[in-house]
Every structure is written in C-alpha cells, then in structure tokens.
Amino acid sequence: MTRYDHRPSPSAGPSAPVLAYDGDCGFCQTSVDRIRALAAPTLEAVPWQFLPAEATAPHLERLDREVLLLRGGAFLAGGADAVARYVGTSPSPTYRVLAAVVRLPGIRACARVVYRWVSRNRHRLPGGTSACAVPRRGA
Secondary structure, rough: OOOOOOOOOOOOOOOOOEEEEOOOOHHHHHHHHHHHHOOOOOOEEHHHHHHHHHHHHHHHHHHHHOHHHHHHEEEEEEHHHHHHHHOOOOHHHHHHHHHHHHHHHEEEEEEEHHHHHHHHHHHHOOOOOOOHHHOOOOO
C-alpha cells in the first residue's frame, strides 16, 4: 500500500470498526505500516481523510491528535486504547496477549501517558515532518 492508497478489504463490512489515523502524518503512516507488517491486525486502518465526512466530522479535533477506533460515525476508543484494540485483532497469539496486557489498569494508564507524549512529539520522531505536528488546542 502506498501512503494514500486505501482499498477496503472484502471482509470489512459497513459496520466493521476501523482505525482512523492521520494520513498526512508520515510518522502515523509509518507506525500503521509497521503494525500491519508485524501483527497483521484484521481491522482496517484508514487515513481519516479518506473516511466519509459524516463519520469524521464529530471527531475532527480528536483526529488531529490521536488515532480513533470508529464504527460508522460512532467512537469506540482513542489513542493507546484504540491501538491496543487494533493490535488485539492480530491472528498472532503473541500480539493478542500484548494488547491484553496493555489494557490492564496500571499498564493502560502508562500507555496513555506514553501515547500522549508520542502524539505531541510525532513531528520530531522518525518519519515525522512538520505536517505531523499536532495543532495547539483552540488554534
């Protein structure tokens, strides 16, 4: 898949959850590509810019800052929780266990803190560019 090439899988129905990420962010695209290569999750990961506007409109502020797990326009999870749920759909028992561990209460809190730090600094991380910078709230 190229950066902006999205072809829904035949198994992804209209009510299937999708991991929506920032397709304009090189760091985000690289991260999703690595997760796909390693864990092969069964859920789709799609740049939010390619999803129907009615599904993303209520979540635009959050979509600029974090990945969201959406079903249609309904919010299911965000940030570290969404990534854990995405990885948890892997056919690999190792990745499913890893995702379950990340969802444990103490580890979940740490994962959320780490995710927020990564999100704020993604433009400085490998693959990141100035387009990856998270806008300031209210800007």
